Amino acid sequence: MGAEPRVIDAHTHAFSHDLLRDRTLVAERDYWFGELYRNPAAKAVDAETVGLSTREAGFDGAVICGFPWSDEGRCRSENAWLAEATGSDPQLAWLGIVVPGHPDAARDAAWCLERGASGIGELNADGQGVSLLDADAWAPLIEVAKAFARPLLLHASEAPGHQYPGKGTATPDKLVQWLEGAQEIDVVLAHWGGGLPFYELMPEVHRLTRRVHYDSAASTYLYRFDVFPRVIDLVGADRVVFGTDYPLLKQAGFLRRTRAVLRTDDEAEQVFAGTAERLYRFETKGSA
Numbered sequence: 548m549g550a551e552p553r554v555i556d557a558h559t560h561a562f563s564h565d566l567l568r569d570r571t572l573v574a575e576r577d578y579w580f581g582e583l584y585r586n587p588a589a590k591a592v593d594a595e596t597v598g599l600s601t602r603e604a605g606f607d608g609a610v611i612c613g614f615p616w617s618d619e620g621r622c623r624s625e626n627a628w629l630a631e632a633t634g635s636d637p638q639l640a641w642l643g644i645v646v647p648g649h650p651d652a653a654r655d656a657a658w659c660l661e662r663g664a665s666g667i668g669e670l671n672a673d674g675q676g677v678s679l680l681d682a683d684a685w686a687p688l689i690e691v692a693k694a695f696a697r698p699l700l701l702h703a704s705e706a707p708g709h710q711y712p713g714k715g716t717a718t719p720d721k722l723v724q725w726l727e728g729a730q731e732i733d734v735v736l737a738h739w740g741g742g743l744p745f746y747e748l749m750p751e752v753h754r755l756t757r758r759v760h761y762d763s764a765a766s767t768y769l770y771r772f773d774v775f776p777r778v779i780d781l782v783g784a785d786r787v788v789f790g791t792d793y794p795l796l797k798q799a800g801f802l803r804r805t806r807a808v809l810r811t812d813d814e815a816e817q818v819f820a821g822t823a824e825r826l827y828r829f830e831t832k833g834s835a
């Protein structure tokens with residue numbers, strides 16, 4: 548492959564300084580945060596650290612995703628901090644977070660999108676106590692995404708395989724049912740959609756996935772790296788989004804291993820930057 552590709556890390560996480568200070572207390576109160584961050588060895592960082600790491604890795608930008616809080620008030624305060632913390636760094640974009648099914652979810656999502664959020668996520672049915680099959684809980688949020696023409700990012704996971712903190716039960720069977728109600732918006736399914744790309748070979752599934760994209764967050768812990776060319780062959784490079792889940796995984800090493808398995812400059816252009824730029828309307832130097 549030729550020139551260095553532009554690179555956006557479309558899946559990172561960061562927390563406000565208040566939250567990092569109260570980490571132990573929050574881990575006791577928020578079940579999902581506790582699952583992931585009760586262990587003091589689990590790395591949690593602020594937005595400045597994401598910006599620094601992104602530049603050190605030589606990337607052109609990063610998307611900081613919201614954490615799936617179960618409390619709408621905490622979603623609100625972390626959203627306000629994310630809007631502020633990313634405002635002065637043109638290399639950082641952010642996603643707002645709300646609790647699907649909460650009476651204020653649609654209003655709070657609109658608040659985020661009016662203040663520059665590139666989308667809403669990483670929504671998490673297990674962490675936020677809502678069923679993917681409860682269409683009424685999701686409909687108002689999907690309406691807001693449609694009105695603003697912004698994507699929703701959902702956590703997804705594999706039905707088979709090893710258990711790990713934060714795995715959850717957002718498996719392809721449920722995601723396909725959820726997608727029936729989300730046909731008019733762009734959707735990003737994290738962690739390769741829990742294996743959904745394979746089921747796109749079924750016509751009735753493919754019919755529902757026209758606007759679905761898959762990110763590679765945490766891939767190292769889940770799949771061999773040749774998951775990249777395999778999924779590209781199933782769905783096309785224009786529906787694959789490079790994301791690391793930093794700080795869970797280090798950015799530079801993830802990039803190196805991904806570059807080694809991509810086959811053409813066009814694949815690299817789409818996966819590392821093109822798909823994310825279109826989806827999140829993220830502008831970097833050199834984007835069209």
Ligand SMILES: [Zn+2]
Nearest residue numbers: 669702703737
């Ligand atoms: Zn996730």
